[in-house]
Amino acid sequence: MRQTIALFIDAYHELNAKKLFWITMIFSAGIAACFFFIGINERGMQFLFWDVNLPGFNTREMTPAAFYKLMFSFMGIRIYLGIAATAIAIISTAGVFPDMIKEGAIDLLLSKPIGRLRLFLTRYATGLMFAFLQCLAFTTICFFVIGFRGGVWEPGIFLAVPLFVLFFSYLFALSVFVGVITRSTIVALLVTILLFALLIGLNFADGLVRGFHFQAEAVARLQEDRVAIVDAMDESQRAELEQMMRQRAGLDDTDDELTAEEVSYLREQVSIDALRREAEDSRASADSIGQIADLMYLIKWPLPKTGETLSLIERTIIRAADLPPPDVEAVNSPFFEQDSETVRETAEDLERPIWWIVGTSLAFEFMLVGFAAWLFCRRDY
Amino acid sequence: MSANGLVIDLKGVEKRYGRKVHALKGIDLQVHGGEVFGLLGPNGAGKSTLVKCMLTVIKPTHASGTVLGNNLGDKPTLARVGYLPEHARFPKHLTGRQVVEFYGAMAKMPAEQTKQRAGELIDLVGAHDYADRKVGGYSKGMQQRIGLAQAMVNDPDLVVLDEPTDGVDPVGRRDIREVLLEIKKRGKTVFVNSHLLSELELICDRVAILVGGQVARQGAIDDLTMDQKHYQVRFDWTPDKAKPNETAKALGVEFRQTGDAGGVPILRGDQGEVWYELHGPVLRIGTTSAATMQPVLDALRGAGLVIRAMEPKKPSLEDLFMQVAEEAGLDASDLVASEKKGGRR
Numbered sequence: 001m002r003q004t005i006a007l008f009i010d011a012y013h014e015l016n017a018k019k020l021f022w023i024t025m026i027f028s029a030g031i032a033a034c035f036f037f038i039g040i041n042e043r044g045m046q047f048l049f050w051d052v053n054l055p056g057f058n059t060r061e062m063t064p065a066a067f068y069k070l071m072f073s074f075m076g077i078r079i080y081l082g083i084a085a086t087a088i089a090i091i092s093t094a095g096v097f098p099d100m101i102k103e104g105a106i107d108l109l110l111s112k113p114i115g116r117l118r119l120f121l122t123r124y125a126t127g128l129m130f131a132f133l134q135c136l137a138f139t140t141i142c143f144f145v146i147g148f149r150g151g152v153w154e155p156g157i158f159l160a161v162p163l164f165v166l167f168f169s170y171l172f173a174l175s176v177f178v179g180v181i182t183r184s185t186i187v188a189l190l191v192t193i194l195l196f197a198l199l200i201g202l203n204f205a206d207g208l209v210r211g212f213h214f215q216a217e218a219v220a221r222l223q224e225d226r227v228a229i230v231d232a233m234d235e236s237q238r239a240e241l242e243q244m245m246r247q248r249a250g251l252d253d254t255d256d257e258l259t260a261e262e263v264s265y266l267r268e269q270v271s272i273d274a275l276r277r278e279a280e281d282s283r284a285s286a287d288s289i290g291q292i293a294d295l296m297y298l299i300k301w302p303l304p305k306t307g308e309t310l311s312l313i314e315r316t317i318i319r320a321a322d323l324p325p326p327d328v329e330a331v332n333s334p335f336f337e338q339d340s341e342t343v344r345e346t347a348e349d350l351e352r353p354i355w356w357i358v359g360t361s362l363a364f365e366f367m368l369v370g371f372a373a374w375l376f377c378r379r380d381y
Numbered sequence: 382m383s384a385n386g387l388v389i390d391l392k393g394v395e396k397r398y399g400r401k402v403h404a405l406k407g408i409d410l411q412v413h414g415g416e417v418f419g420l421l422g423p424n425g426a427g428k429s430t431l432v433k434c435m436l437t438v439i440k441p442t443h444a445s446g447t448v449l450g451n452n453l454g455d456k457p458t459l460a461r462v463g464y465l466p467e468h469a470r471f472p473k474h475l476t477g478r479q480v481v482e483f484y485g486a487m488a489k490m491p492a493e494q495t496k497q498r499a500g501e502l503i504d505l506v507g508a509h510d511y512a513d514r515k516v517g518g519y520s521k522g523m524q525q526r527i528g529l530a531q532a533m534v535n536d537p538d539l540v541v542l543d544e545p546t547d548g549v550d551p552v553g554r555r556d557i558r559e560v561l562l563e564i565k566k567r568g569k570t571v572f573v574n575s576h577l578l579s580e581l582e583l584i585c586d587r588v589a590i591l592v593g594g595q596v597a598r599q600g601a602i603d604d605l606t607m608d609q610k611h612y613q614v615r616f617d618w619t620p621d622k623a624k625p626n627e628t629a630k631a632l633g634v635e636f637r638q639t640g641d642a643g644g645v646p647i648l649r650g651d652q653g654e655v656w657y658e659l660h661g662p663v664l665r666i667g668t669t670s671a672a673t674m675q676p677v678l679d680a681l682r683g684a685g686l687v688i689r690a691m692e693p694k695k696p697s698l699e700d701l702f703m704q705v706a707e708e709a710g711l712d713a714s715d716l717v718a719s720e721k722k723g724g725r726r
Binding site: 006013106107 | 437471
């Protein structure tokens, strides 16, 4: 235990000596301070003395507590912690292992009564300390901002700390893996930043594909539902429905102004058969997009799920802290108004399971860390 | 310490890197408790590799033996060992005092005891003035002093130092030498790797010379140099006006050339158990007996050769080292080359 404590204290001294650590801390405080200076009233949002009017962002439609929690969830987690803070943490921790295994430094550590695996794992844990302290400081400040400005004291947001450390650990694992193999801080940094950028791009593309897939699948299911309802009707009910459809489309009123061919064509378009054709087209379209989504799913299988883990943080924080859901627009979509149950089921079916998000990411991490640990334990220095 | 009083007792330590490099070729080495032991050899001879094998930094291909009475590679034993590696690299973000305390903690020393010992040792190595400054700004000499302090912080029974005076100025070297003798005085065993033979000679009780991954010599310096002790006679002539024929005739020996140094041939001859070596105006006679020297001097004078001086000579550790290197087929350029080659494989 004495050795573990010593290694953590040393890591703290190392962080303390790094300018980047303090720059990050000041940056975190600055962002949280910005949250503090953003207000919300009946008319809209306020930043210091300026009014910023965005639809939906006023106290008539949203409580101040919900507003600040939303800012923490989207600006704090998704943008700041998910991108800026992570990039800084990657830069700050890239040298943790290459520095330790330099000749003259590693000799001193290995000549002490500590096992190699324990030394490796403790050092790995100290590397995660940067992300931990960074997120803890940011969340603490946000906790007070939400408390003072929003009037709600919400300890549930501190769940962001372990979840962010988990998120960062995927990338840190790669940094350690490359650092142990190459013994180079620069190479470890470049490869990790490259993967991080690749994952951001991949997540963006995946997000688009999934968005389209969700829309197409929801439309297809809604139309299939309608066809199923029609199929269950008897002849007279169908005739009544077709007449109702034509009336709704205004075709009966325009019969006199159109030629017989046009009327026939339009009646064909607004008919039960057309409904079936549309349902088949929508299904084909949803299946095509589904294939692309499946391909993305396959590509992402072996990779760490950084985007999904961030969403998981948001979801967990929302559940724990009663934040408003980030996908506010989806609630107002026409699907929800009409067939919210089908859309909700579609969203649930297409949602990626937690075991896949965390399980495959941890598998990626364990594989890299395991190989790096094996190499570290076997190698001569 | 083991029952036979050996602090280090290595048998057949072998280390191979792949198929081509055979760094250690079966090292047998014994170090007694309370002595200062020196390990010499050109860089690339395997000195650092051997030390690293003892301290589990490198895993030997094959090895048996004990360190402090426990099997080689036993991790808990390392709590009783202090180590200063060559080119030691301390955490730059720590002060000298924090470095000593950190490695004390890594050797499982209780916190209070570590603090107290760190203070004492910093005074002992003369690092008091800068102990509370960050190590990143230290000179090499300052780092070595702090390195010595951290190697002793756990009050070890065995202190292993790899090139402790490397890059240190003469005053620093003298101070380090005194610290080593102080450690010895406290009953500890010191194992030193060094190129600086003259320094080792001043402090070592016993030495081993490692050449090409093998122990070429091992023992007390006096014992190792015993057969090299001789008398030296200096004639009153310049190197270019040597009189080898007259000298050989006076001594009744036949000289044969065994080499040359500085363009002057080295001639060697034997008579019974006594050897003679003539190099320019210097004649070396392989005996430690003053009585044996009397007829030799008479013969030389009788032949009209003028003697300027005569003195008994004890070979230095450097002489011994050079002799071993010569036997191993290494010349001066090999020694320089091997120094450049040293380091990570």
